Amino acid sequence: MSRTLLFACDLSAENRAAFARAIRLANQSGARLDIVHVLDPYLPRRVLHDLEEAVVADIAATLTDIREDYALDEPASLIQTVAGEPYAEIIREAHDREADMIILGAHRKRGQPDLVAGTTLARVLRSAPCPVLSVSHPPTQEWHDILVPVDFSLTSRHTLRETLKRFPEGRLTLLHAWNIPGERELGSDTDYARWRDREVEQLRRHLEEETEQLMSELDDVPDLELVLEQGDPLDVLMTHLRRQPPDLLALGSRGQLGRHSQITERLLAEPHCDIMLCRAW
Structure with missing residues (x-):
């Protein structure tokens, strides 16, 4: 068809x-x-x-x-x-x-x-x-750098799959925001810091395994970089967009960000790049 x-x-x-x-x-x-x-x-x-x-x-x-x-x-x-x-x-x-x-x-x-x-x-x-x-940007700007916020939701998986299929020649940055319980109260404690670092590393391995599984379903895949940053998902995303704006942001309509309407309105009011929004499945 x-x-x-x-x-x-x-x-x-x-x-x-x-x-x-x-x-x-x-x-x-x-x-x-x-x-x-x-x-x-x-x-x-x-x-x-x-x-x-x-x-x-x-x-x-x-x-x-x-x-x-x-x-x-x-x-x-x-x-x-x-x-x-x-x-x-x-x-x-x-x-x-x-x-x-x-x-x-x-x-x-x-x-x-x-x-x-x-x-x-x-x-x-x-x-x-x-x-x-x-x-919002001129068509002469190539979509080389593509940012995809990721988590463990079905929406996130679907968005990543859509992005991998549509832009096999792009450079994808997968951004995940993490918050470990007790960071504010125990962040300076040595034992807690070691436990937190192990949890974050385990989270990274989990995300890498999920990404590799998705990539195995496709013939052509782009270059990928997985970035984990601590903080509220909306704040992490907006900070990343200001610091290092991509050519295209691929975002799921629901998922880890939780406040779908809030983040959509924020992004549309402050467009740092072109945006592709994918439905939940």
């Missing part, structure tokens, strides 16, 4: 980077690029008909402009408009088209995490049937 990438186009200037990335991904994967724009269903029917034609023409012109700007080949594509609630229509279209991935531009409420929860992007991330890519 041929692959389909679904790009949700909102016609904004901020959407150009995502549009260009969608074209590039379609060319690289040999997938068809379905471009969808959601119209206001409450417009008069005659206005809606005229607007549909204008929107399709504008998207086609933008597609040509972006291809010329970035010297990209023309992928197999389909441009279409639908009417309805944007997030609901994007999710429905992804189901109907059996999309391999949904691609959207980053939202425009940067630095305002409290305003992110109700955005189309945040709602699509919560309910999409496939990985969702939020693009």
Whole structure:
């Protein structure tokens, strides 16, 4: 079955980077690029008909402009408009088209995490049937360095598997945040420190075994580095993103971070890189 990438186009200037990335991904994967724009269903029917034609023409012109700007080949594509609630229509279209991935531009409420929860992007991330890519960086930036937060959850395993399959030539950093009981009270105790170090080493071996098992299922695997850092998972992740931002962050929709909505809103409001969010299974 041929692959389909679904790009949700909102016609904004901020959407150009995502549009260009969608074209590039379609060319690289040999997938068809379905471009969808959601119209206001409450417009008069005659206005809606005229607007549909204008929107399709504008998207086609933008597609040509972006291809010329970035010297990209023309992928197999389909441009279409639908009417309805944007997030609901994007999710429905992804189901109907059996999309391999949904691609959207980053939202425009940067630095305002409290305003992110109700955005189309945040709602699509919560309910999409496939990985969702939020693009904020130019498509000329290669995805060489990919960061994947990991734990022992099914979501984490699925996200790592998706990342390994999609980016076999990347360099993956697997980030795990750990907290050992008693660290605050007994951290200076020598016996406790030795026990803690043994626990962390055992944790590392466990993660390495799980990763190797996943890698054995695939033909091509990228370079991997496992990083264990102490602290709250959200704090560890945000610190790592600021200190050493990757090209792409691959994150599960649930898992060790526990506060899914909080971390999603934080990341969308402070995008250090492009983000791929994978569903729980």
